[in-house]
Amino acid sequence: MKDMKFxxxxxxVSPHDEEVAYIGISDYAQESLGxxxxxxxxxxxxxxxxxxxxGTIESVKT
Incomplete structure (x- = not known):
């Protein structure tokens, strides 16, 4: 995604246009969360x- 900022x-966050942006978490965060x-x-x-x-994300380590 173009212009992604961490x-x-x-x-x-990755802006899509003037009013829309995509949000997420890094690969590292996904692996660390469990x-x-x-x-x-x-x-x-x-x-x-x-x-x-x-938003909110809750996790447990396995």
Missing amino acids: SDTHQW DIIYIDTPSIGAKFKAGEQC
Whole structure:
């Protein structure tokens, strides 16, 4: 994805256009988290400001 930016805590954002961006976590974060037990993602169309929390991931190490 073009223009992907990573945070120090392994999240990323990739702008799609003026109003839409894709979000996710790095491969390292996925491997480090272990089994994901809960995920809360924003609704389609939700709007956020820079630095604002936009979801939750809970996991357990196996």
